[in-house]
Amino acid sequence: MTSSNAIPPALLELYREEARQQAQILSDGLLALERAPRDPVTLEACMRAAHSLKGAARVVGVQVGVTLAHAIEDCFVAAQEDRVTLDAVYIDMLLRGVDLIAQIGQADETQLERDVDAFVGSLNARLAGNEDAPLPEFDLRLADYADEPAPLAIDEPAQAWPEPLAALVQASGPRMLRVRADTLDRLLSHSGESLVESRWLKPFAESMLRVKRIQREASRALERLHETLADTPAFEQLDPRARAALDEVRHLSAEAHRQMSERLAELENFDRRSTHLSQQLYDEALECRMRPFVDATGGFARMVRDVARSLGKEVRLVIVGETTQVDRDILDMLDGPLGHLLRNAVDHGIESPEMRRALGKPAEGTITLEARHSAGSLFISVTDDGAGIDIDSLRRAVVRKDLASEATAGRLSDAELLEFLFLPGFSMRDTVTDVSGRGVGLDAVQDAVRQMRGSVRVIPDAQAHEGTRFLLQLPLTLSVIRSLIVEVAGEPYGLPLAHVVRTLVLPASEIDTLEGHQHFSFDGRRFGLVTAHQVLQAGTFDAAGDMLNVVVIGQGATSYGVVVDRFLGERMLVVQPLDKRLGKVRNVAAGALMENGDPLLIADLDDWLRSVEKLVAGGEIGRVGVGAARVETVAKRVLVVDDSLTVRELERKLLASRGYDVTIAVDGMDGWNAVRGERFDLVITDIDMPRLDGIELVALIRRDAQLANLPVLIVSYKDRPEDRQRGLDAGADYYLAKGSFHDQTLLDAVRDLIGEARS
Structure with missing residues (x-):
């Protein structure tokens, strides 16, 4: 075997890139062949992928890759010639071969050579008619094909490469450049600032329009003065120089009005062009960050298949919305939460083939992973056609784990009960398996989604055994955030709308006091009440009238109303990360600029909730309302x-x-x-x-x-x-x-x- 250390780094990286792409084709093809073993189109695609891998490995000089790809290719040729049928055992063996492909150039070379020899030996034995040939015994980490390939660092001149690879690079389509992610982030930040600055012209133009209107009124007043004077006998007796001066003033006023109109028209045209160009620049910079949803799903079909096989189930993954554009940072963070949800769907949701048949369902279960844009948000759902969530069993589990009394649990709605699924350590399973039962999963999903400034909820079907749907609502991008702008102690703050439950104007008379804490009722529920001044330690709150501006944040039992001074409307804010030297600033997530260029802070509403809960636990909540007594604290x-x-x-x-x-x-x-x-x-x-x-x-x-x-x-x-x-x-x-x-x-x-x- 040629040592990878002897291969030029650029060639090895190029081979890895092709191996990654062809391995994905093989993985997808094998999963399709498991359902249709004799499909000629899929067989041909898989055979071509193996053949291409063999050729690339031979050109680069990776002998172990040649051996591995040749064995896989022989198996596909045998299937094309009807000498073998690719049953589940063959699919298992070939998928292990695909895992080995991903290890070339990365794993220990000596161990990899032994693993490839074991794989080829087992595959050839089965092809030779030994139906009892065991699966090769080696430990492999499942290849994560969803990862974005690293950019090629091609240092050697193309003339020094083997001819097939040089031709491949030169014919590979549009020229690609290597760009650092932080450089792209700065470009987007600057383009966002440019967009904000361009919008400054509009209020300026509006102020100039007001000047124009004043000037027009002044011209009209001069005309009326002239007409009034002209109707009097004394006008003719005026010194000719005075009349000439008056005419000159009228002329200059009219000319100034005309020129003002022309300049305003030019300003409006410049405003439109500037705003349009800035918007285009921003959209293009943002587009550079977007990738199709399919880039995050490459390994999921294989994972679902392997988990299902380990549990003795038959499950098919359907992906909808593969071309939906997703922010690069969000896409990179989706792998963990979606993996948890898919494993849960296989383990908890899909029934065994025998039970499905007894229920009149197909033996093969279906999980649908869908991504779509709607109402300015990204929605991703994981839906299964399995058993669904047994609400009564969930209620009993809540009581059994001492999370609520039996009487309290009996009063909880289905939606409130489902929130318990996201608690750390909560599981409806009494036994621990390799897949579930440890109570780790949905809480991790929720934490990951919150880091993306999103939310996750479960939507059970009304009928038993009709499945479950998990719905993730995420921002379209982490670079731009739609926020509610509020004023607290004279300063503007942006509250991400994804974490705002609702806003309302609350009469002070509707505030009640219960056990020393103030509450208000809304939609049949009671919410604790606190001021943003106290959360942010921004002085004392003085109610301006009998009505309070309230923002409701949180979920379920941990929901609170936060009183702010004023609502300033909704804005799309370009997120400006804080200097890393500041560390984590309490209650603040990032900064931004408003359309007039004024800076503001974007609130970390999860931090706000923690601050409120700390105040509640310490009994330090101040009173809210007109003339309310304030909590006295010791001097800082x-x-x-x-x-x-x-x-x-x-x-x-x-x-x-x-x-x-x-x-x-x-x-x-x-x-x-x-x-x-x-x-x-x-x-x-x-x-x-x-x-x-x-x-x-x-x-x-x-x-x-x-x-x-x-x-x-x-x-x-x-x-x-x-x-x-x-x-x-x-x-x-x-x-x-x-x-x-x-x-x-x-x-x-x-x-x-x-x-x-x-x-």
Whole structure:
């Protein structure tokens, strides 16, 4: 066997690419032949794929690939000549051969050669008439053909390649370029900003139209003045120069109006062209991120078949919407959740062939995987025609696992009961198998879908043994998100609509208090109520009137109403990821720009829910409503670390005058001892200090698990860019120069980091 180390990397990568494509053809063909073993078209396609693999392996010099492909090709030729029938045992053997193809160039070469020899020996023995020839014994990871192939890194000149491969590259269609994913992401981000900027012209043009209307009214007033004066005897007695001046004013006003109209027309044309061009640029950049849904489904048919065989079932996978375009990032994240759902459908959903026949169903079950676009979202469903979900059994499982009392479970609706399926560790199986029963699956599906800013729900059929449908609703792209824009404490926030249950305007009179917590009723359910101000630690909430703007978030029992100041409408926002040095910012997912160019933060509503639940658990929920009493909290604590007495005292007095509880430390070591012994909301530190400087102090804080999230503000005389970068790289949240900031600058920085002194 020719060592892959002796093969030029570009040739080996080219061979792997062809092997990946041909292996997919073989895998799909074998699954089709299992249902129609003598189909001539499928047999011919599989034979050609094996033949192409053999030729490519021979050209590159991968002898083990030649041996493997030749044996598989011989089997297909035998089937074409009716010397063998490709039954389930043959399909099993050939699929193992396909797995071996995916290992070439990646697995240990010596072990791979032994595995190929064992496979070829078993296959040839069966072709020779030995029906008892065992399946070759070797351990293989199932090939994941859904993975996107890595881009080719072709370094050697084409002239140095074997002639067939050089011809293949030169005749391979449109020229392809290797582009880094983060470069493409930046292109999309810039094109989104360009689109936002282009829309700035429209409000500007509208303001100019208002100027035009004022000018037109001024021209009309001049004309009326002229007409009034012309009707009086005194007009003729006016100095000719005065009348000429009046005529000149009328003429200039009319000319200004005409030119204004022309310039506005040009501006409107430019606005249309600019917006159209920016939209095209954005659409093209976005299109570069889109891939057909089929790219994520390559290995699913094989997986369904193998799981079904292991369970003694007959199952067919049908894929609908293969050409549906899906964002690259979403497509890459779909493999895990869809794999869980398909395995669940085979194991939990599809009945055994005997039971299906007894129920009047075909022995072979069907699972349908469908992708489609609708109403600005991507919908992916996994539907089986199996037993469905037994609601009564589910209700008993909920009671048996002490998740609800029998009386409570009896009052739950079907939809509420189905939510229990997504709890960690929940399973309706009493026994553990290789496929299920561990309670791991649907909770992982839900977590993965939430990471994609989507939702998943189960839709059972009304009749028993009519199947189950899982429906995933996802955004079309992770780069653009449709959001509800709200105002909280004077700042705009984008709430992803996929996580907003509904919005409503709630009369304050409908708020009830139960066990110290405020609630309101809607659609027969009760929802806890909290203000976004408290969730975001953005000061206190003052109701402007008797009506409250409420956003309902969450699912099932963990749903809450969050009061915001104002609704500002819905927008498509181009997601701007936060700087990675910030780490995970609580309650915030990303940033974005509004159409007028103003920045806003996109909320992480899962974080909001966790924040609300933490407030509820701690009994810290404030009251909502007109004239409601507010929850008094202790002043937020700030540690000031500086070796200068003057600076320490200046900062202490400034912060104390605004209500903060300030503690001082005389150097970095004193500050480090303080943060380990007491709780602080913020640390303000200098850099140049004895014993332990500010950079070292920040690094120690960031390395401590208990203090890692403690905000740190550096205030230093050092104002060089490299000094700032050094401080931020160490983990500081803010960097201010002593020589340039005023009192308000420091206070603004403190408020940005921890909010007002009392919330």
